[in-house]
Amino acid sequence: xxxxxxxxxxxxxxxxxxxxxxxxxxxxxxxxxxxxxxxxxxxxxxxxxxxxxxxxxxxxxxxxxxxxxxxxxxxxxxxxxxxxxxxxxxxxxxxxxxxxxxxxxxxxxxxxxxxxxxxxxxxxxxxxxxx
Numbered sequence: 001x002x003x004x005x006x007x008x009x010x011x012x013x014x015x016x017x018x019x020x021x022x023x024x025x026x027x028x029x030x031x032x033x034x035x036x037x038x039x040x041x042x043x044x045x046x047x048x049x050x051x052x053x054x055x056x057x058x059x060x061x062x063x064x065x066x067x068x069x070x071x072x073x074x075x076x077x078x079x080x081x082x083x084x085x086x087x088x089x090x091x092x093x094x095x096x097x098x099x100x101x102x103x104x105x106x107x108x109x110x111x112x113x114x115x116x117x118x119x120x121x122x123x124x125x126x127x128x129x130x131x
Contacts, residue, residue, distance in 0.1 A: 022057060030062075038073075056090055069099075071108070 018036035020026050025041040033049040038058040046052060048066035058073035065080040071091035079085060081099040089107030096113040104110060 020058075022055075054091070 017034060018030070018032045020030075020036075020038045020040050020042055022039040024039075025043075026038075027043045029045045029047070030036065030042065031047045032052075035051045035053070036046075036048060037053040037055060038060055039055040040058060042058070042060045042062055044062050046060075046062050046064040046066065050066065051068040051070065052064065052066050054060055054069070054071045054073045054075055056072040060073070060075045060077065062075075062077045064075070064077060067081065067083045068086070069075070069079055069081045069084075070086045070088065071093055072088045073091060075091075075093045076095060078095050079093065079097045079099070081097070083099075084101035084103060085093070085097055085099045086103040087093060087105060087108035087110060089105045091105075091108045092111070093109070094111040096115070097110065098115040098117065100117055102110075102114065102116065
């Protein structure tokens, strides 16, 4: 059973996450689908259909729009997560966050405005917004 190079590249693209490694710095727009992980520094904009994981030593200064955000490091910038935001112990977000679900572990922190909606993109009255 031999597979063509195109088929192997296609399979590899499906299973290989985008990674910005420790010590690396990315400045610009990151667009992805699937999974992306930041261990270094990222500055700019992030647009994704999938999950962005921010590692414990990562520093992200960006406007972020995606499905799921998991934070163990630092995120500074506005966040729109269509499914959920998860801030793990040691993780910190300093921004306006809009998401239907928030998971905040002991030792994690959110500094900013939180808007929780039934679904992101729906109009939300001011009474549903926590400061």
